[in-house]
Amino acid sequence: MTVRIGCRDLRVGVRDRDLLHVEHLDVDAGETLAVLGPNGAGKSTLLRALARIGRPHRAGQVLLDGRPADARAVRAAVAAVLQRPILRRGTVAANAAAGLRLRGVGRAEAARRSVPWLDALGVGHLAGRDARTLSGGEAQRVAIARALAVGPRVLLLDEPFAGLDATTRTDLVADLRAVLDDLDTATVLVTHDRHEAHALAGRTALLVAGRIRQHGPTARVLDRPADADCAQLVGCTNLLPPALTGRSGLLVARPEHCRPLRLDDAPPPGDVRVPGTVRRIVPLGAGVRIDVDPESGGRPLACLVPAGGAVGLQRGSPTAVTVANADLRAVPPDA
Numbered sequence: 230m231t232v233r234i235g236c237r238d239l240r241v242g243v244r245d246r247d248l249l250h251v252e253h254l255d256v257d258a259g260e261t262l263a264v265l266g267p268n269g270a271g272k273s274t275l276l277r278a279l280a281r282i283g284r285p286h287r288a289g290q291v292l293l294d295g296r297p298a299d300a301r302a303v304r305a306a307v308a309a310v311l312q313r314p315i316l317r318r319g320t321v322a323a324n325a326a327a328g329l330r331l332r333g334v335g336r337a338e339a340a341r342r343s344v345p346w347l348d349a350l351g352v353g354h355l356a357g358r359d360a361r362t363l364s365g366g367e368a369q370r371v372a373i374a375r376a377l378a379v380g381p382r383v384l385l386l387d388e389p390f391a392g393l394d395a396t397t398r399t400d401l402v403a404d405l406r407a408v409l410d411d412l413d414t415a416t417v418l419v420t421h422d423r424h425e426a427h428a429l430a431g432r433t434a435l436l437v438a439g440r441i442r443q444h445g446p447t448a449r450v451l452d453r454p455a456d457a458d459c460a461q462l463v464g465c466t467n468l469l470p471p472a473l474t475g476r477s478g479l480l481v482a483r484p485e486h487c488r489p490l491r492l493d494d495a496p497p498p499g500d501v502r503v504p505g506t507v508r509r510i511v512p513l514g515a516g517v518r519i520d521v522d523p524e525s526g527g528r529p530l531a532c533l534v535p536a537g538g539a540v541g542l543q544r545g546s547p548t549a550v551t552v553a554n555a556d557l558r559a560v561p562p563d564a
């Protein structure tokens with residue numbers, strides 16, 4: 230694999246405040262890297278700095294093919310898709326061709342090269358439609374087709390699925406995955422959704438407060454959070470300090486791995502068991518979320534169980550949140 234785009238010691242700031250400081254990031258040709266972070270972490274700032282658009286970065290370098298690249302070289306290599314697609318007046322076909330037209334390609338050639346991307350993204354049948362009449366999901370597909378039509382060496386996606394309903398999002402994620410699998414484009418996907426990272430990216434970087442806290446193969450990052458902030462990002466939202474578990478060190482667990490048992494049910498040996506009281510029960514369609522206040526105090530623990538899993542429990546019921554040893558992860562305590 231060859232490194233297609235990267236950065237070294239990249240800093241972006243306002244006045245005396247650094248919004249972003251990324252020491253080292255590389256994305257290979259044909260690879261998708263997810264940048265996962267909470268609101269305000271600096272994800273869009275990183276994407277814009279990589280694309281060399283907007284505010285100039287304060288320090289550091291953006292690399293293309295391993296060498297420092299100026300804004301012109303980066304812009305020639307990169308196509309970006311933003312959270313809310315901006316489509317121009319005119320037909321869907323004209324919008325899909327717009328990136329190529331901007332790069333000086335003639336009208337007929339631009340149409341010839343862009344129409345297959347509309348087909349690949351499942352919106353070929355809308356080619357003649359006024360682009361401003363499209364739904365959010367359709368518009369996002371056209372925006373992705375427009376970006377891919379230019380044959381970008383680097384594709385930057387800034388929360389491209391935000392604002393889409395669950396079914397539309399799942400369909401688009403699957404279609405995009407199939408398209409990207411056939412390209413040697415280096416793709417950076419910014420998202421706050423770990424499921425999107427899992428579906429699309431071989432590697433994931435967790436960005437917290439402008440810094441990369443953890444970085445590695447997506448499956449490993451999602452399964453082995455490096456600290457409590459990373460644990461929250463990857464869905465291990467239950468914090469189990471020693472006072473709750475009797476064990477040394479901070480443990481974390483996913484709600485789907487926590488079960489509210491009756492107080493007199495003996496958990497299998499080795500499982501952690503936290504006695505408490507049901508705080509609330511929230512039906513969530515296919516499942517039920519049961520929040521439990523631990524007896525010894527601290528933040529409530531969330532249990533996600535299949536529908537029917539709350540039988541016999543109500544607000545105020547005594548219970549014991551139980552987690553199998555294999556589902557617990559140890560993280561260092563906050564610095």
Ligand SMILES: Nc1ncnc2c1ncn2[C@@H]1O[C@H](COP(=O)(O)OP(=O)(O)OP(=O)(O)O)[C@@H](O)[C@H]1O
Pocket residue numbers: 243248266267268269270271272273274275421
């Ligand atoms: N011009 C600016 N002046 C001051 N602060 C700014 C400016 N632009 C961005 N910021 C701050 O920089 C931080 C990072 O913003 P950014 O948009 O990159 O976050 P993000 O991770 O993409 O968030 P979201 O998920 O909400 O889109 C935020 O705290 C934001 O308020």
